[in-house]
Amino acid sequence: MASMDELKKAAGVRAADMIKDGMIVGLGTGSTAAHMVNRLAERIKTEGIHVTGVSTSWSTTLQCRSLGIPLKEMGEVSHLDMVIDGADEIDPNRNLIKGRGAAHLLEKIVASMTDNYVIIADSGKAVQQLGTKFAVPLEIIPGAIAVVTERVKKLGGEVKVRMGAPGKDGPVISDSGNLIADAKFAPIADPDKLARDLEHIVGIVGHGLFINMATKVILADEAKGLIEF
Numbered sequence: 001m002a003s004m005d006e007l008k009k010a011a012g013v014r015a016a017d018m019i020k021d022g023m024i025v026g027l028g029t030g031s032t033a034a035h036m037v038n039r040l041a042e043r044i045k046t047e048g049i050h051v052t053g054v055s056t057s058w059s060t061t062l063q064c065r066s067l068g069i070p071l072k073e074m075g076e077v078s079h080l081d082m083v084i085d086g087a088d089e090i091d092p093n094r095n096l097i098k099g100r101g102a103a104h105l106l107e108k109i110v111a112s113m114t115d116n117y118v119i120i121a122d123s124g125k126a127v128q129q130l131g132t133k134f135a136v137p138l139e140i141i142p143g144a145i146a147v148v149t150e151r152v153k154k155l156g157g158e159v160k161v162r163m164g165a166p167g168k169d170g171p172v173i174s175d176s177g178n179l180i181a182d183a184k185f186a187p188i189a190d191p192d193k194l195a196r197d198l199e200h201i202v203g204i205v206g207h208g209l210f211i212n213m214a215t216k217v218i219l220a221d222e223a224k225g226l227i228e229f
């Protein structure tokens with residue numbers, strides 16, 4: 001029986017093998033994206049392809065540096081040939097919840113730069129309705145936490161500041177210096193509307209609903225192998 005990590009690796013390898021010589025590629029964050037980055041490094045070494053990455057987090061940047069993958073700064077580019085990333089929930093329309101790793105704001109900025117946004121995951125991430133298992137991660141300007149908590153409550157969500165990153169006391173702080181919180185809703189009937197409502201709350205600088213962004217999903221399933229849609 002394949003482990004969860006082996007399934008994540010299968011999806012990551014498949015996506016890395018779609019990258020073509022000469023591309024500039026956005027590189028996501030998380031354990032599945034890390035497999036994709038490892039495979040990309042292997043291809044750069046063994047096939048001699050020239051690929052430049054744009055990282056979505058410090059953790060991916062450090063991985064790329066250790067593997068010798070050339071990087072451009074996010075702020076230097078406005079178009080990417082491809083972006084590959086993981087997700088926490090994926091619905092049948094390829095709408096997503098992202099942000100378990102607190103990187104969703106930078107991931108969304110990078111994802112917005114491409115029309116080739118590939119999501120990789122094990123099949124356990126597939127849901128009929130977003131919000132079934134996961135809360136919606138928020139990135140919040142610290143001084144706005146009280147007002148944001150109150151406004152999100154009016155939308156039906158319960159906000160909890162994310163605590164307890166290993167090796168750090170206190171709240172989780174994003175790579176951009178903001179608070180990370182999770183808003184738990186009942187399964188979300190209209191994710192597009194909720195995304196727009198969250199965007200209207202001053203103080204939320206990013207949320208983990210990715211609506212109409214992914215163009216391909218690659219799921220690795222124990223029984224069915226790789227599923228693409």
Ligand SMILES: O=C(CO)[C@H](O)[C@H](O)COP(=O)(O)O
Pocket residue numbers: 008028029030031032033085086087088097098099100101102103104107
């Ligand atoms: O959104 C993310 C980080 O902010 C990750 O892509 C998402 O949490 C998936 O992670 P993993 O591949 O480790 O399950």
